[in-house]
Every structure is written in structure tokens, then in C-alpha cells.
Amino acid sequence: MTMFPREEFMTRLDKVKKSMKEKDIDVLLVSDPANMCYLTGHNAWSFYVHQMVLVDVNEEMPYFIGRYMDAFSGVVKTTYLDEAHVRAYSDDHVQSLTKHPMDYVAKVVKELGLDKKNIGVEMDNYYFTAKAYAQLQKGLPDANFKNGDLIVNWVRIVKSPAEIKLMKRAGKIVEKAMQATIDTMAAGVRENDVVAAIYNAQIKGTEEFGGDYTAIVPMLPEGETAGAPHLTWSDKKYPENTVVAVEIAGAHQRYHSPLARTIAIGEPSEEVKRIAEITIEGLNAALEQFKPGNTAEMVEAAWNKVLKKHGFHKESRIGYSMGLNFPPDWGEHTASLRPGDKTVFEPGMTFHCIPGMYLDNFGVSISESVVITEDGYETLANFPRKLFTV
Amino acid sequence: MTMFPREEFMTRLDKVKKSMKEKDIDVLLVSDPANMCYLTGHNAWSFYVHQMVLVDVNEEMPYFIGRYMDAFSGVVKTTYLDEAHVRAYSDDHVQSLTKHPMDYVAKVVKELGLDKKNIGVEMDNYYFTAKAYAQLQKGLPDANFKNGDLIVNWVRIVKSPAEIKLMKRAGKIVEKAMQATIDTMAAGVRENDVVAAIYNAQIKGTEEFGGDYTAIVPMLPEGETAGAPHLTWSDKKYPENTVVAVEIAGAHQRYHSPLARTIAIGEPSEEVKRIAEITIEGLNAALEQFKPGNTAEMVEAAWNKVLKKHGFHKESRIGYSMGLNFPPDWGEHTASLRPGDKTVFEPGMTFHCIPGMYLDNFGVSISESVVITEDGYETLANFPRKLFTV
The missing domain is CATH 3.40.350.10 (Creatinase/prolidase N-terminal domain)
Known part of the structure; x- marks a missing residue:
């Protein structure tokens, strides 16, 4: 290795x-x-x-x-x-x-x-x-x-350039795995058949480099179970109309790049669209806080400020430091993006920023994995930040 | 679930x-x-x-x-x-x-x-x-x-009929995953591309039931690394001539059915063929010991008796009780097929019997997962017990 x-x-x-x-x-x-x-x-x-x-x-x-x-x-x-x-x-x-x-x-x-x-x-x-x-x-x-x-x-928690290089490769892999998810998911398709396509893309990787196993399995909570995000897939078929919050990662040489996107099967309701828009607005605001000198809790505060503007409030962890890992977690158990965490950002730190909104009958989560640079941040993957409809 | x-x-x-x-x-x-x-x-x-x-x-x-x-x-x-x-x-x-x-x-x-x-x-x-x-x-x-x-x-350690049913489904899945391995593996193919095919088959399962994630990732030690079976795959291409010992499982609703087979890429040498024959002869002798009233150590003793006949000796664990599990192990950490283990077999117990022979430049391992019945055993999967050549 x-x-x-x-x-x-x-x-x-x-x-x-x-x-x-x-x-x-x-x-x-x-x-x-x-x-x-x-x-x-x-x-x-x-x-x-x-x-x-x-x-x-x-x-x-x-x-x-x-x-x-x-x-x-x-x-x-x-x-x-x-x-x-x-x-x-x-x-x-x-x-x-x-x-x-x-x-x-x-x-x-x-x-x-x-x-x-x-x-x-x-x-x-x-x-x-x-x-x-x-x-x-x-x-x-x-x-x-x-x-x-x-x-x-x-x-x-602070990655070297050689480590960042591996995490960016993992970012390329997760782009492919998320695209495979969107290409496969549809009403009438079994959950496990979508997951099979995800694994296939995760491990195949790209022509230049292969994929490694991820420290957590793909999570695809759907509809009412969105509030219990750690339940894993079954062999049930997707219904005509539902919302699926997909959280997966790419891995290369044990380094991870996680990514969450939300997919509506069938035309999403206005409520789903609105919640997705708020989530993206909040995520964008949160991401702006990733720069040297800022602290981990500032990211969560920026997210919550957007939520408040729209009449919501949720005090919670919306991310964590991650990178090299083995099962059962790709998180590093150090800095968390939550109130009270005063960790000061430095170039080379890498976080998965994953805010989510869970309502009674659906959940939306849209995330980015980022590396902190000299004057801001870069995302590890490059994938459209929007609600997908299939 | x-x-x-x-x-x-x-x-x-x-x-x-x-x-x-x-x-x-x-x-x-x-x-x-x-x-x-x-x-x-x-x-x-x-x-x-x-x-x-x-x-x-x-x-x-x-x-x-x-x-x-x-x-x-x-x-x-x-x-x-x-x-x-x-x-x-x-x-x-x-x-x-x-x-x-x-x-x-x-x-x-x-x-x-x-x-x-x-x-x-x-x-x-x-x-x-x-x-x-x-x-x-x-x-x-x-x-x-x-x-x-x-x-x-x-x-x-003693499974109910409902549990055995799930493990037999896992057995059907591992048959498909092992076939996918054999169909994909070839000189010039990247290791990770073979593993992608394995995952795809493991999770797709069959038309009647889907596959679940396995508690251990696919292991495919090859050539000289066969002696370090826990190293995972890379994106190297398989060489023209080598021997790969494949250990994978099928899983359904968290129940496992592991299986090992050995695949020669290119025409295997006489030595490889001979070692594979001895391994199969030893495995067959070991399997005969699975019946109510016999003990776990008797399985290992039967294997070792065959080895001794051929001039080898290796005192080791050649299997363990398994079934329902989560990462990082599908073994149950109770009975082991090794000298000194006096666990008495009962109907409904399930074991992975995985003897192996590791020489300097290659390793052979061929296994079966079995359930103990009223008067003997049944294998959970049905897959040719031989050295495969691709």
C-alpha cells in the first residue's frame, strides 16, 4: 500500500x-x-x-x-x-x-x-x-x-499534500458512484439493485485508479424511514413517488470522500422542493465558513441562521473531520461541526459537511466533503448541488 | 427486517x-x-x-x-x-x-x-x-x-429452521458471487475490477431475494501474498500465471454463507494441482466429521490425518461457527475447528470449514459452509469443489 x-x-x-x-x-x-x-x-x-x-x-x-x-x-x-x-x-x-x-x-x-x-x-x-x-x-x-x-x-486531522491527493481520487470515485445511483434508481427497481450499482462503481473506480471499500456501507433512507438513516437497504421495490436521501463515499487506499445527494422518484411536491432549496442555501452558507482561523462551530451556526430565516430550528452536528479509515466509521472522532466545538481550521483539514432536514414523511440531505486551503476551501468531489428527480 | x-x-x-x-x-x-x-x-x-x-x-x-x-x-x-x-x-x-x-x-x-x-x-x-x-x-x-x-x-450457535432458510439464501448468493469471480478473473484484469463484479453479484442476489453486505470484505490473496490473507485488493493487473485463493460470502438479512475457492490464472503447475488435490481430499475427510455427537476438534484431526499421509503437518484452526453478523467478522467467536475444542455438534449448528495450504509462492484454500443435520451435514451452497483454471 x-x-x-x-x-x-x-x-x-x-x-x-x-x-x-x-x-x-x-x-x-x-x-x-x-x-x-x-x-x-x-x-x-x-x-x-x-x-x-x-x-x-x-x-x-x-x-x-x-x-x-x-x-x-x-x-x-x-x-x-x-x-x-x-x-x-x-x-x-x-x-x-x-x-x-x-x-x-x-x-x-x-x-x-x-x-x-x-x-x-x-x-x-x-x-x-x-x-x-x-x-x-x-x-x-x-x-x-x-x-x-x-x-x-x-x-x-491535518492532511499532507500526498493524503489530499488520495482524497481527491476518492472524490472522483464518489462522483461516479453517485451518478450510478441516479442512473439506476427508479420506481419499481429494488433497493438492493441500486446498491449493487453503487458498489460496482465504488470498487471499479476510474481507468487510472481503482476503488477501495468504504468504512460505512451505502445509506439510502427513503420516505418515512428517512428519520432512521442507519437502517440499511432491503430488496423492496421503490414506489412511484418518494424521496431518497443517499449518503455514500468513494474510497481510495483507505482515504474517503463522502457525499450525500437527495433523489426524488416521481415529480417532487412543492414542500420537498422548498426543503431541498433551504438545505442547499444552508449548505452554501455553511461552506463559506470553511477557512483558516474560523472554528468548527461557526459552520453549524451559519447553517442554523439560514434555517431560522425560514422558520426552522435544529441544533445538531452537521459534520465531522474524516479521511483515512476502516469500518465501522469514516469519521475521525475529533472535530465536529456543532455548537461548542472550538476547533480552529487550518489548511489541510478535511471535513464532511452534511446538513439534513428530516420531516415526517421524507428527509433531505445534501453534503460536500471539503479540504481547507490557504484562503478558503475546495470540495473533494464536483457534483451538481441540487435535488435530483428520476 | x-x-x-x-x-x-x-x-x-x-x-x-x-x-x-x-x-x-x-x-x-x-x-x-x-x-x-x-x-x-x-x-x-x-x-x-x-x-x-x-x-x-x-x-x-x-x-x-x-x-x-x-x-x-x-x-x-x-x-x-x-x-x-x-x-x-x-x-x-x-x-x-x-x-x-x-x-x-x-x-x-x-x-x-x-x-x-x-x-x-x-x-x-x-x-x-x-x-x-x-x-x-x-x-x-x-x-x-x-x-x-x-x-x-x-x-x-444452534440455528432455528427460519435462520437456516436465510443462510441457504445466502448460499445461493455466494454461488452467484463465486461464479462472477471466475467469469471476470483473467490475466491483465485489475484486481478491483474482479472485486467490483463480486460486490455486484453479492448485493444483487437473485431474482427472488436481494443480497446484504457481508461482515468481511472479499479476500483474494494472490501468489506470494497468499500467506497474508487479510491484505485487501489493489488496482494491479493479474499476471499471466498465478494462483488466487478467493474467500467471499453471500449475505441475506445479515446471515452469511462463506465460501472459498482457488483459481489458477494460466495453466497451473503440477505442484499447484497436487496441493489442490490434497486440500480437497482433506476437506472431504474433514466434512465427514460433521454429525451430531462428534466434536469440533475431530474435524481438524481428520484434515490433518490426510495432510500427514501426504507428508505435511499443520496444526491450526480450519474453521469456526458463523451465521448472523456485522463487521468486522462473520465468525461467532464460539466453537473453532481446532485441536482442543470439545464442542459437541448438534443439529442446526453452522460452520465455515476452511482448510488451506500456504506455500512460498502460492496458497490454496477451498471451503464449505455447512449446517449439521439429524444424521450428518448439508452444505449451504452448491459449487464445484475443485481448482478452477481461467
Whole structure:
């Protein structure tokens, strides 16, 4: 996968170590697959078993600790890490009731002489379970554990030019996938047949570069279920008249560019048209706030100001920082576009700005993914910002 | 989604409560999305935020606790749970640095008067983080926490006729997806273009029923990378001569039927043919062990006996129980086909039996998903068990 030169990984590690020092953390145990990939280049569906990247603040290179087939056949062959920086547990640790991979990780920490240090762990990451923490505490009784949540994520929030390049490729892919959605969706067509066309476009990508899997599956809430946007598709046929809010992404080398558009099947009502117009007006106002020096909450405020003008009010999160990721989320869990978030924008930050309006019998959501530039923003994809009718 | 009558959910709950009583657990807090779906019918990509199903051993119905849009717009409208059994936290708990959803869960447990009970939590589930446990312990200082890992999973291991029906549909889908793989794969074709065809077939399903997303993405390790099976596809073109080990699944309503076949691009060498023959001979011998009363380790032993006859030895897990699941794994984390696993087979259990042989420059894996019947087993899909050449 290594799309980045070794120096880029070293720059990332330097920033992480700086943050570790500020938090008085000597050793960071990284469980988040996106953070592991960010620091080492390891890109594999190996996160369904326990694995770790260990960053020692006093050592240049990190260590990968995982299952043998992932560590030696995978990491050593596909990343800049050498065999000396890889440790593997035997396969009888996998989903075993008697041996836990974290007992092995504790052993490695001891061997490296780090077992009396301040050790940061990613407390609220999906892949750092309660049991993983309990076994580490048991195996490392002399360590002083600290919450190392989001240390790497906050470094990831500013993307390098090489990362932006990958995200723009993902933007090209999502344009194709959204067009496939519009081309396929119609009354009488099954939901899953539309989704099949989306996946096909997402993975085919373009002639120059292929598509990767996205960290979230396509979401197409329709009509009354629009208020429950996380229900996934079924094999029901679309009715003659409905509104579908489509949220998908393109992905390239694990980097994402999400995009939402709303599609009316059959001539939309005046109400639907009006809500779509307000959503676009609000989105446009929100986007204008993306420039260095502004804060995340200003984006939401601009959106809400437009809503207020039209007699609506909705205080909510309308977006988040995103980029490199693995399931189950392409969001980075750092800055959110919502009231109270004072994150100051810098060039290279990337956000998915996805305002939506959900009424009783339909919902509209229209979004853009943006990168903050020196004096404003650019969208990652280029797709008409309007209500589509099929 | 509800493909099951309410009585089936009640039967499942009864079995879970029986197991809870044996373990002296009064309240079970379920974080595993597959377990939540199994007990309530809630099927949504909502597990990227914290949510719980609460089972009180003394109450008929479980509770769903989650984000508002998932709880009231989703669960109430799509499952047998009524509003009285649903609790929702406000959106400012989502990926927040100040409010944690588990503080809200603790509050609900208190309101239900269960805060001095023995509370089981799924310690090693992906979606039960170290932080989630810490916040629960803080919010419920009088509770006695117990490890409730895999309680629901061990109930899930035996499938009902209604579940087997869904898994056989998934079997039909994986036949189509594997055929699409063989039809598309060729020298000079990009890996991602083959994967696009796989996704297209997986989601289209058949004319009678549509396909669902699978809990693991297609895996197609090729040539030298066969030993690192979790690396995902790239946009490289297949060379003139190579061997690709394909592992995919069909999914229908979250139920899976995985299948592996190996495809030679160009005429395979005698060595590849021989290894494929041994793998099939070993798989056939392994499959014969699937019958009520036999144990999981007997399957692996039968495989290894064939290997030994041919001068090989490999002690490893060659399969696992599977069925209903969400990313990142379709395995159920209960019985494994490996030495030492004494799980006794019963009718209705379903396994993916996937033996493989990985040599220096190629790997072969050929698998079957099976359901154990009254006197033996049936495969969930029907696909030629051979080395394919394209």
C-alpha cells in the first residue's frame, strides 16, 4: 500500500511523540486500525483480531504486534517496518477462551523494558475492548496507564499534500458512484439493485485508479424511514413517488470522500422542493465558513441562521473531520461541526459537511466533503448541488 | 427486517436467561451488534456509536438504549419492541469529549432499579470499549460486574429452521458471487475490477431475494501474498500465471454463507494441482466429521490425518461457527475447528470449514459452509469443489 515515503511516516511519528510528551506518556499502545495504518502503512482486514502498534517516545521506529500471518507475511512485506520491529503471537491466541493476545502484548512491553512506564491506551476505540485493557493491567502491574485516546486522530486531522491527493481520487470515485445511483434508481427497481450499482462503481473506480471499500456501507433512507438513516437497504421495490436521501463515499487506499445527494422518484411536491432549496442555501452558507482561523462551530451556526430565516430550528452536528479509515466509521472522532466545538481550521483539514432536514414523511440531505486551503476551501468531489428527480 | 415471529425472539431470550441464571447474572448488557439483532431484530449500521440491549432476567422484554434516531425512528418502527422498552440519549453524547453514552446507560439501569444487581457485560466484544466499561463502573458503583462474554453467542450457535432458510439464501448468493469471480478473473484484469463484479453479484442476489453486505470484505490473496490473507485488493493487473485463493460470502438479512475457492490464472503447475488435490481430499475427510455427537476438534484431526499421509503437518484452526453478523467478522467467536475444542455438534449448528495450504509462492484454500443435520451435514451452497483454471 505504501503510498507515502518513509519520511512522511517519520513526520507523523514526530507529531505523535510531541503530543505524547505533552501528556507525559512514554509509550502509546495504538489499537485503532486507522491510526495503525497512519503510523506504519499496514492496510489489511486484520483488525478483527487483537493487534497493536507500540510507539516508544524514545525510539525512532514503532513496533507492530499481531497475529503471525498479519505481522510477518503482511507488515514486514508491505510496510517500512523491519523484522526487528514486528512481534507475533501464535494462532492459538485467536478468539481463544484460554489465551489472550494482550498477555502477549504485555510480554513484549516487558521485553522492551517499558513495563514501568506511563503507558497510553486508546480507551474509547472500537478495537480496544474492556477485556483487552483488563488483561494489560494484569500483565503490567507496574505500569501507569493513561488515557491516550485520539492522540493520533488529532495529528491525522491535518492532511499532507500526498493524503489530499488520495482524497481527491476518492472524490472522483464518489462522483461516479453517485451518478450510478441516479442512473439506476427508479420506481419499481429494488433497493438492493441500486446498491449493487453503487458498489460496482465504488470498487471499479476510474481507468487510472481503482476503488477501495468504504468504512460505512451505502445509506439510502427513503420516505418515512428517512428519520432512521442507519437502517440499511432491503430488496423492496421503490414506489412511484418518494424521496431518497443517499449518503455514500468513494474510497481510495483507505482515504474517503463522502457525499450525500437527495433523489426524488416521481415529480417532487412543492414542500420537498422548498426543503431541498433551504438545505442547499444552508449548505452554501455553511461552506463559506470553511477557512483558516474560523472554528468548527461557526459552520453549524451559519447553517442554523439560514434555517431560522425560514422558520426552522435544529441544533445538531452537521459534520465531522474524516479521511483515512476502516469500518465501522469514516469519521475521525475529533472535530465536529456543532455548537461548542472550538476547533480552529487550518489548511489541510478535511471535513464532511452534511446538513439534513428530516420531516415526517421524507428527509433531505445534501453534503460536500471539503479540504481547507490557504484562503478558503475546495470540495473533494464536483457534483451538481441540487435535488435530483428520476 | 423482522424475518422472525415474536415467539422466536422469546425463545431466544429464554435460552439467554437460562444461561444468565447459571452464571448468576441478573442483568445482561449486550454490546455485540449481532447479539442485539438476534434478541431484538434491530438491524442497522448504528453500532458505530455506543448502544446497548439490556436483558433483565426477571422481565419478559429487553430494552434498547441508543441514539435517538436509532432508537425511536429505528427500533420502535422496525422491531417488536415498543416505546416503553426503548431509551435514547441526546445527540450531544455522540463522539463527545464531555458526555459519554455509558453515563446515560448507567442512568437507565438506576431508573429500572437494577443498579445493585449482578450485571454481565460483554468484556471482549469489539463494541464494548475499555472506556465504556470504566464509565459504567463509575456510574454504577453498587453493581457487581461479571463477565457476560459470549452468553448470547453460545445460544446463537444452534440455528432455528427460519435462520437456516436465510443462510441457504445466502448460499445461493455466494454461488452467484463465486461464479462472477471466475467469469471476470483473467490475466491483465485489475484486481478491483474482479472485486467490483463480486460486490455486484453479492448485493444483487437473485431474482427472488436481494443480497446484504457481508461482515468481511472479499479476500483474494494472490501468489506470494497468499500467506497474508487479510491484505485487501489493489488496482494491479493479474499476471499471466498465478494462483488466487478467493474467500467471499453471500449475505441475506445479515446471515452469511462463506465460501472459498482457488483459481489458477494460466495453466497451473503440477505442484499447484497436487496441493489442490490434497486440500480437497482433506476437506472431504474433514466434512465427514460433521454429525451430531462428534466434536469440533475431530474435524481438524481428520484434515490433518490426510495432510500427514501426504507428508505435511499443520496444526491450526480450519474453521469456526458463523451465521448472523456485522463487521468486522462473520465468525461467532464460539466453537473453532481446532485441536482442543470439545464442542459437541448438534443439529442446526453452522460452520465455515476452511482448510488451506500456504506455500512460498502460492496458497490454496477451498471451503464449505455447512449446517449439521439429524444424521450428518448439508452444505449451504452448491459449487464445484475443485481448482478452477481461467
